[in-house]
Amino acid sequence: MKLAFLGPLFGASGPWASVYLDTSRDTDDPDRAIDLRWRHQRDALLAQGADHATVSALAVAVGTDQALPGRHGQALFAAQGHLALVEELPEPPVRDTARLDALPDAAPLAVQHAPDIPYLAVALTCGNEWIPDESTGDRVAGEYVLIVSEAGRWPTGRVKPEHRLSHQIPIHGWRRAAPEVARELGDLAQRHRAESIVLCRARDDAWASGMLVNRWPRALRERLTVVDDDCVTGPEAAAGPTLLEEHTAGVLEGRLNAADQRQLDTFLAQRARHPGQSEGVGAAVRALQQGQARALLLDRRARLAERLWLGTEPPQIALSASDLETFGASAVQEEPAVAALLYAAVRTGAELIVLPPDRVEVTDGVGVLLRYRTVPADGPR
Structure with a gap:
């Protein structure tokens, strides 16, 4: 794993204030919980001799990841009154920490970047509802095929995916649309140099997924893992971040890039x-x-x-x-x-x-x- 993302931390002199904070939003009042955690770490930094300008620079960035749902964290670094780096963490820290030292405490951040595997996750499901016909724009009643895909680098893609797209297509038009969707997903995989492709589908969707996968070149099919999951039943399930996160984690756990x-x-x-x-x-x-x-x-x-x-x-x-x-x-x-x-x-x-x-x-x-x-x-x- 290349370490260029740590560059901002080693081009300036310290002392460095390094903070790891649980900024999860899976509680009833996450903003209050985050503020309380930050105040404890702010006091710890001041007790270690951090200057007020550096602590204030960190305070501005705390909790700015509020758009991320669920469990996650932040790593924040500042020195000489300037904020140098803020990164979202796929997992919240085991415990909140704040350290003032000559060097930034960058190791926990680097470990959370690993294994840094480029991936493409695809969720496919079929359902019934009033949907827009992509060819006419009219809403029609009937079955549809829904494709949601996400490209990124694992595990940081859990908090900052690089590209996401979706298609909702009437099932009667799927045979005609599948080649173009397959080409688009194939181009996305190649552009991101995806080493692993995870396709999550309902157990009864083999026909719809086969129309897609069989149009990929062998090089892409060799990187493919298909996950059958009966919980994939509708647009909300397929579009939710938990679905892609859960199954991608199951496939990539323990691997290296x-x-x-x-x-x-x-x-x-x-x-x-x-x-x-x-x-x-x-x-x-x-x-x-x-x-x-x-x-x-x-x-x-x-x-x-x-x-x-x-x-x-x-x-x-x-x-x-x-x-x-x-x-x-x-x-x-x-x-x-x-x-x-x-x-x-x-x-x-x-x-x-x-x-x-x-x-x-x-x-x-x-x-x-x-x-x-x-x-x-x-x-x-």
Whole structure:
């Protein structure tokens, strides 16, 4: 996963105020609940020494995701009185947090972006009601086919889908309309480079979905997963965000995007030959020091107790302050390990792979894929 979306957080100096807030709207009075949560975190920032201009900049953005239904959250970052980044979170944080530190607390945001899979979700259903005839504009009584599709990147597509379209077509016109709808959906999948296509249909809608799917090229059909769900019975069900979210999650759970999967396969081969260079905080630090980290691998459950030391230049990261003297660092700072590793990864152009739970174990919950072939520090194998 590329980390360009974190760029605004590493181009300015701190101290950084980082806030993770539950802004779900599944309660009776969500605005009051959000305001109460924010006031607790605002007070925490002020107690840590945050300036009022920075706290005010955050306050303006809190709760601006009110158009999103259901459970979700916000990640907000500000420094020097300026709001730098606001992101909606597909899942609310386990607990609200507010931290003031030299580095932004960006790791929870990065983890919620993973696995960053481009997808297309399509809901298809048939029903009966008064509907507009797309060819004439008149409302007619009868059966219809409803197609709702959504393209995005999983899981952030749950809170900010990139493209959504819908068609409601009288069933007597479906055979004629299906080729054009299939072409439109195929173009959308190709444009978004969708690696997975999820089609949700009612169990008795095989005819309608077959008219659509059979017109796709093989390359698209090979990425298709069909989900039969009897609850898909009408326009409201097909158009609701919960439907697409639920079934897309079921298909993509535990996967990596194609690029990350290739890099993970390469990492596993590298680790088999040179484990000492491939896993653990020390190995990641050495690779980042040398600008040789192609990708940082992180177990999403990792809770690193260590703190690392940073200098002013991108490769200046070390296990201790004295180690940085070899880089000629004139100013050093001690930071939480995960924040420091992520900072160094962004500054040196490394990517991030968030490992699915229980799939690959790495020492300390951290691994590193090297850019170049080097003489192994752990000796020949």
